[in-house]
Amino acid sequence: MKYIGNCKEWIQPWWIERILSTDGDISPLHQPQNQNGELPEQQELYKNFCSAGFDKRKFYVNMYTQNKTKDILDFKVEAPELIDMTGKVWKWWFIKTMPGQLSHWHFDPHTVYYKDSERYWIALHDYEPGQIFTWKGGKLLTDFIAGDIFKFDKPHMMHGTANISMNPRYSFQCTVHKPEKVSLYNKKYYTID
Amino acid sequence: MKYVGNFIDKVPDGLIETLLTEDGEITPVYQPDKWQGSPEIEAALKQVEDAGYPALDYYFHQYTDNTKCMQSFVDDLKWLKLDGVVPRRFDRHHWWIVKYNPGDMQPMHVDPHVRDAKECLRYTMMLTDFAEGHILTHDDFMLTDYKAGDLFLWEDYYCYHGAVNIGYTPRISLQVSFYNK
Numbered sequence: 001m002k003y004i005g006n007c008k009e010w011i012q013p014w015w016i017e018r019i020l021s022t023d024g025d026i027s028p029l030h031q032p033q034n035q036n037g038e039l040p041e042q043q044e045l046y047k048n049f050c051s052a053g054f055d056k057r058k059f060y061v062n063m064y065t066q067n068k069t070k071d072i073l074d075f076k077v078e079a080p081e082l083i084d085m086t087g088k089v090w091k092w093w094f095i096k097t098m099p100g101q102l103s104h105w106h107f108d109p110h111t112v113y114y115k116d117s118e119r120y121w122i123a124l125h126d127y128e129p130g131q132i133f134t135w136k137g138g139k140l141l142t143d144f145i146a147g148d149i150f151k152f153d154k155p156h157m158m159h160g161t162a163n164i165s166m167n168p169r170y171s172f173q174c175t176v177h178k179p180e181k182v183s184l185y186n187k188k189y190y191t192i193d
Numbered sequence: 194m195k196y197v198g199n200f201i202d203k204v205p206d207g208l209i210e211t212l213l214t215e216d217g218e219i220t221p222v223y224q225p226d227k228w229q230g231s232p233e234i235e236a237a238l239k240q241v242e243d244a245g246y247p248a249l250d251y252y253f254h255q256y257t258d259n260t261k262c263m264q265s266f267v268d269d270l271k272w273l274k275l276d277g278v279v280p281r282r283f284d285r286h287h288w289w290i291v292k293y294n295p296g297d298m299q300p301m302h303v304d305p306h307v308r309d310a311k312e313c314l315r316y317t318m319m320l321t322d323f324a325e326g327h328i329l330t331h332d333d334f335m336l337t338d339y340k341a342g343d344l345f346l347w348e349d350y351y352c353y354h355g356a357v358n359i360g361y362t363p364r365i366s367l368q369v370s371f372y373n374k
Binding site for chain 1: 240241243244245246249251294295296298299300301323325326328330331332333334335337338353355356357359360361362
């Protein structure tokens with residue numbers, strides 16, 4: 001994860017209030033429609049996920065997706081200046097991970113299907129031990145403060161999240177890309193960060 | 194955590210296979226009876242309750258010298274007194290093994306049994322190789338790149354730590370505490 005800079009002024013406190021006080025879209029850990037996709041890597045990962053034995057009824061994250069989630073339909077979000085949008089479009093979503101929730105080790109398939117994808121993660125609160133973002137190589141994202149922007153090393157980088165702390169963990173996610181698709185992939189939303 | 198060395202040759206034959214196949218003691222994450230005895234520990238329990246963990250009904254797997262499937266290994270685990278590793282004698286010594294299957298976790302916590310220790314040495318030996326998604330963390334630290342048999346000494350035996358498995362394979366570790374009260 002490459003640190004890009006801080007955009008604390010960009011964060012609107014009322015976004016946070018809304019996200020903390022609503023459920024958004026409950027996005028279960030097990031999403032066969034999304035996880036068992038077209039890519040061989042995706043299918044392999046899905047097999048591993050199924051055989052790992054996660055309790056598929058237990059885990060979910062709260063998603064707040066651009067132009068989709070009722071709780072945030074009034075959010076008009078412009079990209080922070082530190083993210084170069086020249087000639088590009090974006091998808092964005094917020095994720096709230098409550099204590100005890102997780103997203104297993106995965107990559108984001110939607111990043112593969114758009115030309116020149118760039119995947120970003122923006123902290124909406126300061127780091128707290130037990131709020132896990134881990135990525136390839138046994139790395140742990142720590143010591144960030146609200147507004148810190150990180151760019152994924154590769155848009156389809158393997159990663160996973162968990163919250164074993166005592167407070168909600170929430171962040172802003174976006175994928176910036178050229179409008180052209182690399183292949184036909186018509187899923188409108190992909191819902192695990 | 195300070196690396197001490199690799200002791201895989203001390204791990205009894207068949208132990209890891211047994212741990213992988215046997216459930217051991219199903220240990221709830223929320224244990225209100227265990228989290229009593231001081232205002233500090235009771236405050237920690239309240240944090241766990243306020244965070245919503247009791248309703249999640251989570252558990253992990255624990256193995257001690259009382260666990261049925263461990264009985265054939267108890268004699269072979271006497272080496273866990275770690276003679277030659279532990280620099281001095283302690284009044285108390287005990288070990289336990291934990292297994293986190295994918296999705297299992299222990300929220301951030303301190304170990305209450307050493308809360309009032311005058312001195313303590315706390316070791317962890319990993320019994321599975323590191324795999325992505327196997328999380329043992331404290332502060333801004335995560336333990337990685339280890340092999341089964343690697344033994345680590347905790348720099349702060351009473352640190353706030355936690356574990357979760359978001360990977361695809363079980364994660365097993367053995368804990369040993371030496372302490373005086």
